[in-house]
Amino acid sequence: QERLVQSGAEMKKPGASVRLSCKASGDTFTAYYLHWLRQAPGRGLEWMGWIHPNSGGIHSAQKFLGRLSMTRDTSISTAFMELTRLTSDDTAVYYCATGESLSDLGTSGWFDPWGQGTLVTVSS
Amino acid sequence: EIVMTQSPATLSVSPGERATLSCRASQSVGTKLAWYQHKIGQAPRLLIYSASTRATGVPARFSGSGSGREFTLTISSLQSEDIAVYYCQQYTNWLRMYTFGLGTKLEL
Numbered sequence A: 001q002e003r004l005v006q007s008g009a010e011m012k013k014p015g016a017s018v019r020l021s022c023k024a025s026g027d028t029f030t031a032y033y034l035h036w037l038r039q040a041p042g043r044g045l046e047w048m049g050w051i052h053p054n055s056g057g058i059h060s061a062q063k064f065l066g067r068l069s070m071t072r073d074t075s076i077s078t079a080f081m082e083l084t085r086l087t088s089d090d091t092a093v094y095y096c097a098t099g100e101s102l103s104d105l106g107t108s109g110w111f112d113p114w115g116q117g118t119l120v121t122v123s124s
Numbered sequence B: 001e002i003v004m005t006q007s008p009a010t011l012s013v014s015p016g017e018r019a020t021l022s023c024r025a026s027q028s029v030g031t032k033l034a035w036y037q038h039k040i041g042q043a044p045r046l047l048i049y050s051a052s053t054r055a056t057g058v059p060a061r062f063s064g065s066g067s068g069r070e071f072t073l074t075i076s077s078l079q080s081e082d083i084a085v086y087y088c089q090q091y092t093n094w095l096r097m098y099t100f101g102l103g104t105k106l107e108l
Helices: none
Strands: A005-006 A010-012 A017-023 A031-041 A045-049 A059-062 A068-073 A079-085 A092-101 A119-124 B004-007 B011-013 B020-024 B033-038 B045-049 B061-065 B068-077 B084-092 B099-102 B104-107
Touching: A005 A092, A010 A017, A017 A092, A017 A119, A045 A068, A045 A092, A045 B099, A059 A068, A079 A092, A092 B033, A119 B033, B004 B084, B020 B033, B020 B084, B020 B104, B033 B061, B045 B061, B068 B084
Parallel strands: A010 A119, B011 B104
Antiparallel strands: A005 A017, A017 A079, A031 A045, A031 A092, A045 A059, A068 A079, A092 A119, B004 B020, B020 B068, B033 B045, B033 B084, B061 B068, B084 B099, B084 B104
16 A cells, blocks of 8 residues: 655744655555645644645645645655745644545545654744 | 534543444535544554445444434444544545544543
8 A cells, every 4th residue: 555754853933934745655646636734732633735646736725825835746756745934833743645536526535544744843 | 614523522441342432513524524543653544434434454343323414433342552532524525625523532
């Protein structure tokens, strides 16, 4: 089964940006939407957005519009997420996760598998 | 936005006992409901999708039920390795929005 391996922990100052990576093993990177989610300390899981692995098209949750960009490099089966204008509220563990098959017609929407997570700490 | 409410927040259990976790949606999601197990320091693991279908490799002691607004995850005979936080997630707004409950923490 595909595995997702994420980049290491980051520490950033308020106002900075952070760029995370998510590398897929196996040969299914271009067959599924790749999603980004996060979990702040003491809070639940929060969906952020997805990227279409072939077209590079993206869709973000409303609250991240203008701050979140997602890209991918299919030659290395890796997706990237950049979040700008960081505040302490962005301190969280960030996850990538495989979502819907590109051939899906609206029947799915669960996430499997997930990456191991990347801790991003925003502090002055 | 569909709000997912899980109860209880914490459930104290003993090995071998049955554990019943609840998830309620603020509006109907049909059967577009998934359950995840999340252990500290690990990636969340998909347990159940489409409200009642076990994911590959998930033990038969895990079962999901419900439709519409009310859902249940049952662990028939709790094992020590089942200690984790369990989340429900709705995916009725395909490719547009996904929301999770705040989780139920199983503890011994």
